[in-house]
Amino acid sequence: MEELDGEPTVTLIPGVNSKKNQMYFDWGPGEMLVCETSFNKKEKSEMVPSCPFIYIIRKDVDVYSQILRKLFNESHGIFLGLQRIDEELTGKSRKSQLVRVSKNYRSVIRACMEEMHQVAIAAKDPANGRQFSSQVSILSAMELIWNLCEILFIEVAPAGPLLLHLLDWVRLHVCEVDSLSADVLGSENPSKHDSFWNLVTILVLQGRLDEARQMLSKEADASPASAGICRIMGDLMRTMPILSPGNTQTLTELELKWQHWHEECERYLQDSTFATSPHLESLLKIMLGDEAALLEQKELLSNWYHFLVTRLLYSNPTVKPIDLHYYAQSSLDLFLGGESSPEPLDNILLAAFEFDIHQVIKECSIALSNWWFVAHLTDLLDHCKLLQSHNLYFGSNMREFLLLEYASGLFAHPSLWQLGVDYFDYCPELGRVSLELHIERIPLNTEQKALKVLRICEQRQMTEQVRSICKILAMKAVRNNRLGSALSWSIRAKDAAFATLVSDRFLRDYCERGCFSDLDLIDNLGPAMMLSDRLTFLGKYREFHRMYGEKRFADAASLLLSLMTSRIAPRSFWMTLLTDALPLLEQKQVIFSAEQTYELMRCLEDLTSRRPVHGESDTEQLQDDDIETTKVEMLRLSLARNLARAIIREGSLEGS
């Protein structure tokens, strides 16, 4: 068995007592059923009152969040767009496409986060508010991880630009500074504000040196005594060499300049230029990349990855991607200082800095309460061709496995199932069978919904499912006595057996009531009539009635006869057909020719001779038999009379 990656969490179900009674459970696709049984653990005979409920336990609870639904729906569109990115695209254009997709995903997460934040603030119930707030922090962590993965795996920034990206990353996620800055600048005397130096320090820590310089100039204006050293500090900040995107200088040039600048800073420290201002001196130490000075600002750094990026900015701005993991690990250790152990988020980020994609995905799968994140991130990374080597020992590859999990979760939801379909489509190995299994289990409460499900199946040539859905609908219609509808559905499913069954119901109704229902349908069957013999008979029989109604007796007569001679009519119906022939036989003019009359007689004899002999006969049976015998007698008489007339007529016609 596979080793466990962590202790599974225990979920307590309120009201269920697993100590006293044995539990029963059953797995569903995304859910589990749990209930108490009346079996006792210790075989005591006393009956412990058990919990009367059956519980449904859902694994993927996030699917049920109203706000996250927007995330699922909006990202579905992005996912489809990503699948359609031309495989032919290579190099730069492909990379920029993938980065754009990644940014789209992130902006959807952010939009969700903002809305969730608004709701959390507006929540009246504190427990509710807490729940939303925790969702906000989960979303924020997802965006943080995604952004880092985007920089490291998709953008694949080289030394130099890498640090710029990381700085942006930190600035985006440690954003308290903006409100602080507004607060300080809004005050009457900014440089006397309690948080003035905190603000300046944060700006320096985030490498926002231009803004820090502006703040320093305010301090210089306010206290002329320190104006000189403030200006020196400002110059140091201004001259710090940085790589700007439009710049053409090489890394070596930059490194050289940077070294030069670093030495200059060093000199100021040794000269104790800033000794009079402890604030400025600590800023200088930060700019020298002094670890102790940085760690003093733990509060302002707020987390180890901020520490990491600041440390790199001021000690090794041209860090290479492969060296990142060394700095990351040591930054984490230094920052935590053995006081606390790393949390799941720390481990995930660390794994990313180590370029261990699989570890990132694995840790995320364990830590996050939904499959959305890992499924979409893995899919995106797979499109970057980063995951091809990895195969699971079950199912197919990891991308597909995660997409299947996510899509199954969607299918468990009463209305998000439509999204799941497209995800299954892009799982080449097991997507189709999964879809087949799920799609049949969607409850069909209206025909409109059924049509949507049918369309999904028909587009994918899932004939078996199409037939089964049509059959369900046809059955429903029969149960509701909607024979026309039932027939339409069985025609659509090309289900001959069911069409026969429905046609029999029509014929039976006709025999009982003496008239047809649903003429609008039967008269317009067209080629669909050929589906089953019985349906053909129904259609033709109705045609006979129409001809008769239109007084086209000769046509009607030959159609009636052909129904019997071609054996399309079920034998049980022959008597009715022969009875229908009676009025034709009794018409003034001769309609059935001698030939046809012989045929009719043969049919009648065929029918009567094969009649089962009733052994025991009760009164009702006898009465029925009586009527039957009368009918046969009448038919024989009519047939004989018609034959006589026909022979005379044909003889005289030939003679004339």
Added chain:
Amino acid sequence: MEEIYAKFVSQKISKTRWRPLPPGSLQTAETFATGSWDNEENYISLWSIGDFGNLDSDGGFEGDHQLLCDIRHHGDVMDLQFFDQERIVAASSTGCVTVFLHHPNNQTLSVNQQWTTAHYHTGPGSPSYSSAPCTGVVCNNPEIVTVGEDGRINLFRADHKEAVRTIDNADSSTLHAVTFLRTPEILTVNSIGQLKIWDFRQQGNEPSQILSLTGDRVPLHCVDRHPNQQHVVATGGQDGMLSIWDVRQGTMPVSLLKAHEAEMWEVHFHPSNPEHLFTCSEDGSLWHWDASTDVPEKSSLFHQGRSSTFLSHSISNQANVHQSVISSWLSTDPAKDRIEITSLLPSRSLSVNTLDVLGPCLVCGTDAEAIYVTRHLFS
């Protein structure tokens, strides 16, 4: 058609309708109603696209539509119509027809009137009672006509508790949509490709006229009548075809136009500019059909980067007698008769279930739980 606003609303939208403007008003549309389907809880919601202050750089109003109020609706919302300025009639998958009243003072909706068992398979009162979804509703104050999967047609009158007229078994298959032709005539479409015209003056359960697609019996899902020429009717079918009918003559469509790749869920003539027609489909597309004749100069303006197709009527079986007065939808002259089609939604994914147009404004709702609104249809 520069800006089209999308908003994700966490519910699959089955119907959207603009609130009608008061007669003689010069305002543009600003309130619309939506109904949801296939959710655990379904809602009727009212939205406003009115200005919320923010003028953007181009001087137009920025921002998407805002929720005014909503109310629970039992079952899927199958159809939705404004009865008047304040009242909305909703058809439910439970067979119930409900009139909701909007109170603009405190922005709430309440149930005004309800016919709970308007559509059913086995009658109310019987132990095996089973309801049937009500699939379509149409209003013409004070009358409300509903149709359902049970093939039944009901005529209700606001403020009457019982149906004024019921035609049981009006259709052997499911009725999908209904529209008024000219009072007191209605027109229904069904799932075997037939249009039936019913005259409420006649007693009995027979339609006064049946028109049908030949052969394939393709189900028809939607119908709309030309706002000025009451004999011109457009229908949309399961195969995505648009059919134009002249109910005065013939029993077959005047023209069949190849359109969407899947079910056409709704078709609407523009109410004040009927040379324009709008359709939406299960395949996730929303199309604008322009049959006004000045195509060449317009085309340069209209389809920048959008997929545009010209087509001419594929099938025509009508001998035209009075060409001059006839609507361009019925004309059969191939030289004049060109229709420009513009696709209005950028990328297609899940079904566009519904659309409505009023003045320069268009709203549509999708299964991807988004509502799209544009206020500049003809810019």
